[in-house]
Amino acid sequence: MRTSSDLELILREAERIVSPSEEEKRKLMRVLEEALRRVEESVKRLNLNAEVVAVGSSVRDTWLPNNNELDIFVLFPKGVGDKGVLGSLIVDIAKDAFGEYEQNYAEHPYVRVRYSDFEIDLVPAFKILPGERIISAVDRTPLHNSYVREKLKRPNDVRLLKAFLKSIDAYGAEEKVGGFSGYVCELLIINYGSFLETLEEASKWGSRVYIDIEHHLTEEYALSAFSGPLSTDRSYRS
Template sequence: MKHAEVLKKITPSKTEASGAKKLAESTRKALKKHLPKGVKTLLAGSVAKGTFLRGAGDIDIFAIFPVSYSKEEMFKKLEKAAKKAFPRAQRETGYAEHPYLRIYLKKKRIDLVPSYKMEEGERVKSAVDRSQLHTKYVLSKMKAAQKKEVLLLKQFLKANLLYGAEIKTKGFSGYLCELMVLHYGSFEKFLKAASMWKLPVVIDQEKKYTSLRAVPDFKTPLTVIDPVDLRRNVAAVITRENLQRFMFLSAAYIAEPSEKFFFPKTMSLEELEEKTEGRNIFALVLDVPKTGLVSDKLAEDVLWGQLWRLSGQLESYLKKAEFNLLGIHPYKTDSDCVILFELRSPVLPKTQTFRGPYLDQTEHVSVFMRKRSKPFFFDHGRIHSLGKRKLWNISLAIKEFRKRKNAPSHMAGAQKAKLFAKESILEDYPEALEEYFRINWFPA
């Protein structure tokens, strides 16, 4: 297919692009005036590189400090300068490897990030230090036409919920998108290659290592050596499930290119009702924890890390209780954490088989028979017992799950979590349902 129509919809207008650049540059200059002598400022990220999607031009400005400053000093100096430069701007403190500031000017989100001055090949003191080198690298390598290819890749990933390296998504970062276009040449060439990958895959664009065999084993399905830091895998965060889903979607697109891969139709409530007809979909719902961070909410990455962990605990618990789990998906609104899950059946037989030891293990058999109740039966050389199942329906199982004391530290609300049935989910969390179908089912 021709990509012109897609590009028309996703490329920032000249007004938007120049406006973002002007705002970024004026913000950078205003901040620099109030920073200590010797501290440089740098515009980084997709606005600096000209690879941002229409309506998504958030701005990253780095304050680059000499190594003589501690991380605490850097942030204090940056915060002081921002207050003087932008006294009326809404400000938030964000938390990555160390704190940064987020301000809002002219309805644009602008991240002000303290970092250390760094040269290529130097060992980083914090992960954000590389960003200055990433920007320089991409600007020095990427041709104007390739920036359009990056936009196509970003939109493809965004439409399929695979764009973003944050813990919520565990997908492709913007920088990784740029590296893939540089390595393969175009959006379609990358998708063709990805559709035929045999995992694990290793990419070393700048040949930092003498051979691919010399590349360290990062124990990830995709390894992309950072051109500015040979010790870093740019694709480290991508899960195997997300990578395999991307490969599947790439193959589907190459076989039958369509705009639907870039702009999926939003599901109406009627469509969601039709999709959920006859299916056993539930949700565990708890309040978003409040901690005083980032507008009185837990920092997003920390919150999502714990929500994923709680989701994993629920998945293991349900499987151990012998429920046939068809899918599970964590989701978050401003006020609620939601774990959506689908079962083949919400009800299990009221009797349960308990498998015992092999019959020639006499002592173990005796212990098993004292512990379990009659009747006993033999199967494949083992003794078994037929007993009463304690958790024979999903309501009982969730009631027991809430009593567990091993929930992640900020997910203590799990003990008060509510179990929602399909009808309530359709009413309160239709977006969560749509995400679940898009990620777990094809076609959604």
Template sequence: GGGGAGVVGVEVGGSLAKGTLVRKDLQDIDIFVVFENEDATKELGGILKKAKLRGKVKHGSRDYFQIVEGNVIFEIIPVVQVDKKKPEDAENVTDVSLMHVDYVKKKIRKNKKLSDEIKLAKVFCHACGCYGAESYIGGLSGYGLEVLVIYFGGFVKFLKWAVRGGGGFGYSNSRFTFVNDVGPPNSRFTLEDGEKFVESKSLAHPKIVKSKSLAYLRGVKNKSNNLRSVPLVIDPEKYFKNGNEVLQELNASKLQSPLVVVDPTYKFRNITAGLSYPTFCKFVNYSKKFLKSPSVKMFEKKEFNISVFEKLAKKKKARLLKLKLTTDRQEGDIAGTKMKKFFDFLIFKLKKKEQEVLAGEFVYGGAGQEAEGYLVVKEKKEIEIGGVDSGLRDAVKNFKKVRKKTYVRGGKVYAKEKVDIDKVLKRANGAGVEMGASMVSF
């Protein structure tokens, strides 16, 4: 129909426009309404009303609208016209979405096979729970996968690289738990028992150490001896001289992921910034499995199966916790992220009390305001606390005030503390209110 004032055009975007759409129970189709400027984007609601289209307002970097028809979700997204030669002028990341469409289409025109190769990669990633840049998934976005498959020239070639290059992370142990307790996400992580940090002399080429029993992180130590991960770098359009230059030029907040892929349409953007370390480990492990014995089954999404956790709990004489999580935030990425952060916070609190978290799984389908969390915890009923230097009289006095029984070992004062997992979780739940999520039951 006729556009409103300030509308330059309407274009279909996303996978449908690129020819990389895969079959799903719920299809989402992106429709971009291109406006002349930022102010004009606010007219979208009025335009839809005039056209008698009932959309649900969704809050994002700009408000957009969702219209559900059967099993198709139409997302009507306002964007501002951008000069393709000056992508840096885009004030909002969605404004370059149509440039992404052009880039992928151009590459597929040159090599028609890429379309199917990309679809394979998407279905594969979805099956192993690594698809989607939403924070609670921490996976690869559709565009990220498209660029990677195009760059490596195919699905299997991409997997082989992930196992080889991702092998620089050398994760032979998929049970990596990263706790974002301080600082930007993924900037700090805890190394579990039997894991070793290998310092890499060169940022671009990590030292790859092969070992069956240990998991490795590649990276460097900074001055204060904190571990700092060093990402793998891919620059498809060769905008920079080398990986080091990429790491220097890109905004530090965009370098928290294990993989940095320079956006072919805008050189200062990392299109895999949303990828988390645990999800990348999972992807590398899944790829290894697939390359070893390829099977169609590996393209089928497996729902979380609690029996695996039940067996583990029984074998290790541990406790299986089923948590029901809830939030009052907007369903989708925001709700999922709040609940996932809270779930990670509960794990952090349990570990602080020396409880061994053997396995954890966060389950959220992407809709609604509820999620489930599953944990297998090896309980430690009593822990040792303190270690106050016996020479520090005031500190010892204060310590003894709180603790009834104390004892000295090696010149330090200690006490025993009884730990009750239920109480630890209940206390942590009190803090959840500020985090925008909480636990209904466990």
């Protein structure tokens, strides 16, 4: 029978496996800083009123090893135009900063560039304050970034959860997977406190799960949903 000390040793080794090496961390931060500088300089050269911010697991320290993807948002004031205008502006920035780019659309236009062996998504968005109504689908992402960086105390537990979900083909919110996004993994660890507590609580879940970290909503509202901690009109389903 395994003891608690055995479990601690297993978790410690698992943490080592799912954590990037110091060399990986240094390389990622170097590339991210260089890419941010390029985008910021382009914004200035193009005389645009915009703020450049890095978002995602790379800046929240929840990324897994062998990650070569970065996300940079360019935040524009609301009066700049519609999503079509944002799409044109982000193309101009990508051309100026990196030369070659690949234009993409999900619910929202963005571009992908390749720089120093990394794929970097440049995403335009409108700058909003907490509680303000969004204009585009991604406007809250920088706020999510700030929230997680403030609230998350155990980033390695997020890594453990992501790796565990990957092992059972349940990591990724895209349609072909239908699993848990990285952001939901972070919210689970914030809510439950640790990887083991998350697994223990998840083992008790039924078909109806209600998780509301900041106590925004009533239980009748949620059906297998996470209330968005920064708004009362957004949930994160899995």
